[in-house]
Amino acid sequence: MKKHWSILVLTSTVSLCSHAAIPQATQDFIAGSEQIKTTYQQHLLFLPPFKLGHYAIRMYRQTGDSSYQTGIWVDTARVASNLNRIANELYNPSLIEQASKNIDKRYQNSDPVKESLRKKTLQQYTEYIELAVNLIGSMARADELGLKHIQDDKLRALLNHYDFANYAIDPDMIKAWAAQLSNQVYWLKQLGVQDIVDEYISAFKKTYPDHLDTQLTDQQYANKIYGLTHIIIAASGYYQHSINEKDYQWVYDYFRSNIDTIIARTKEDVIAESGIVFLLAGLHDDPALIKTQRHILNSIDPKHNMVLSTTGSADISKGEHRNVLSAILLNWQGTNSSVNIQQSPHLFPTLPYGLVAK
Numbered sequence: 001m002k003k004h005w006s007i008l009v010l011t012s013t014v015s016l017c018s019h020a021a022i023p024q025a026t027q028d029f030i031a032g033s034e035q036i037k038t039t040y041q042q043h044l045l046f047l048p049p050f051k052l053g054h055y056a057i058r059m060y061r062q063t064g065d066s067s068y069q070t071g072i073w074v075d076t077a078r079v080a081s082n083l084n085r086i087a088n089e090l091y092n093p094s095l096i097e098q099a100s101k102n103i104d105k106r107y108q109n110s111d112p113v114k115e116s117l118r119k120k121t122l123q124q125y126t127e128y129i130e131l132a133v134n135l136i137g138s139m140a141r142a143d144e145l146g147l148k149h150i151q152d153d154k155l156r157a158l159l160n161h162y163d164f165a166n167y168a169i170d171p172d173m174i175k176a177w178a179a180q181l182s183n184q185v186y187w188l189k190q191l192g193v194q195d196i197v198d199e200y201i202s203a204f205k206k207t208y209p210d211h212l213d214t215q216l217t218d219q220q221y222a223n224k225i226y227g228l229t230h231i232i233i234a235a236s237g238y239y240q241h242s243i244n245e246k247d248y249q250w251v252y253d254y255f256r257s258n259i260d261t262i263i264a265r266t267k268e269d270v271i272a273e274s275g276i277v278f279l280l281a282g283l284h285d286d287p288a289l290i291k292t293q294r295h296i297l298n299s300i301d302p303k304h305n306m307v308l309s310t311t312g313s314a315d316i317s318k319g320e321h322r323n324v325l326s327a328i329l330l331n332w333q334g335t336n337s338s339v340n341i342q343q344s345p346h347l348f349p350t351l352p353y354g355l356v357a358k
Contacts, residue, residue: 001316003006008130014338016315025290025294026224027033028297029116029293029297029330029331030330032296032297032300032326032330033326033327033328033329033330033331034298034301034331035300035305035306036305036306036307036323036324036326036327036330037059037327038305039304039305039306039323040055040306040316040320040323040327041067041315042298042323044056044067044071045319046316046317047071047317048317049050049074049076049078049214050075051317051320052071052074052075053071053072053074053075053076053078053082053137053319054075054320054321054324055068055071055320055324056068056069056070056071056072056074056075057071057072057075057339058239058324058348059240059324059327060336060339061238061240061257061334061335061338061339062239062327062328062331062332062333063333064336067323068345069346070144072347073347073348073352074338075141075218076142076145076147076351076355077352079141079142079145079147079353079355080142080149080352080353080354080355081139082135082138082144083135083138083139083142083149083151083155083353083354083355084149084353084354085154086130086134086138086158087149087151087154087155087354088160090130090158090286091154091158092158093127093158093161096127096130096131096135096158097126097127097130097169099130100122100126100127100128100129100130101126104289108178111219113217113219114176114219114223115340117172117175117176118176120172120176120296121170121172121173121176121177124172125166125173127162128167128177131159131162132180132184133180134161135155135158135177136159136184136187136188136191136303136328137183137184137187139152139155139159139187139191140187140190140191141358143190143354144190144237144238144240144339144340144341144343145159145189145339145340145341146340146342146357146358147340147341147343147351147355147356147357147358148355148356148357148358149355149356150354150356151353151354151356154267156191156193157190159188159193160193163194164184164185164188164193164194165194165195165196165199167181167184168181168184168185168199168200168203169196169199169200169202170203171203174204174207174208174227175207175220175223176223177306178204178223178224178227178230179223179226179227179229179230181200181227181229182200182227182230182231182233182234183230183234184206185197185200185234186234186235187234189211189229190237199308201231204231204235208227210223210254213261214271218265218266219331220268221265221266222254222265222270225262225266225270225274226270226273228254228255228277229270229276229277230273231248231251232248232277232281233273233276235247235248235279236280236335238335239280239328239335239336240335240336240337240339241335241337242280242281242282242335243277243280243281244281245281249266251277251330252277252278252283253280255274255277255278255288256286256287256288259274259287260291261286262274262298263291263292263295266343267310267322268295268296268299268307268310268322268326269321269322269326270327271292271295271296272296272322272325272326272328272329273325274288274292274293275288275289275291275292275296275329276291276328276329276332278326279328279329279332280335284332292329293329293330296326296329296330298328299326300326301314306319306323307319307322307323307326309322341357342357342358
């Protein structure tokens with residue numbers, strides 16, 4: 001009851017404060033965001049751990065609502081479990097490679113083109129899933145929360161065995177994993193392991209030159225845009241810090257020139273992220289942003305109070321990424337870097353085994 005009550009209060013507050021002082025379009029965007037948030041609040045604890053953590057951390061950064069504390073702790077436990085397993089079971093490169101072979105079926109995709117691209121890369125880079133997706137991602141999340149693993153030195157030694165530039169500048173890898181690589185090169189920089197951001201961006205531009213956009217399939221065009229959005233989002237620390245537009249002028253110029261094509265050729269999660277990159281730079285009135293907001297608002301299904309998949313699915317778990325991004329896009333509250341044990345110790349009353357404060 002408490003969680004539902006807090007949403008009703010928030011909705012009422014929005015309604016009371018959104019008369020003459022707030023333009024109608026903004027009121028509509030806020031109301032759309034509240035629709036989505038109310039739907040997800042009702043189903044929050046039914047989400048699997050990764051989805052729950054993804055949603056809770058982003059929503060806490062936007063709202064400061066303590067009802068997301070459980071989700072943050074669940075994600076912390078997920079990270080601890082990943083790092084405990086790797087530190088104690090996959091402590092050398094050969095074990096990393098074998099484990100990756102055993103779980104690569106997880107990356108089978110309903111899109112046969114994407115699945116084929118990813119299988120091709122995993123034949124060459126057997127270790128990629130355990131190394132990049134599990135180890136780097138988990139270490140970066142722990143670091144983001146102000147934590148580290150008790151065997152941090154051991155995990156870093158394992159990371160240092162690999163030169164991540166091998167993956168980051170490979171055009172086949174970029175075509176298969178653009179958004180993931182965008183995340184991972186920034187995570188490596190964040191962890192102080194390897195700074196290859198510039199090399200990755202250079203390789204990305206060569207893989208996807210703008211003048212060849214019309215020759216890309218819709219799947220590859222979406223992969224390009226998804227990779228671009230994650231360059232900005234990863235640079236912000238996932239909504240923790242603002243972005244200076246001039247530092248990424250080429251991205252913002254591209255999005256302004258191509259926003260109509262992006263809306264026409266990509267799915268709603270990518271469209272929402274394309275708008276969020278403008279919010280991260282404080283460009284609240286940019287016409288490109290407003291186009292994405294209007295599109296996402298019109299995409300909310302009135303029966304299910306969420307943005308459905310392109311096939312019309314209202315699956316709460318599968319739609320989490322799409323809908324949390326849509327909620328953020330429609331009612332942006334700014335960046336927030338306080339979700340860590342140093343600034344918000346109340347979020348971490350206990351720590352799962354394996355993690356300690358930095």
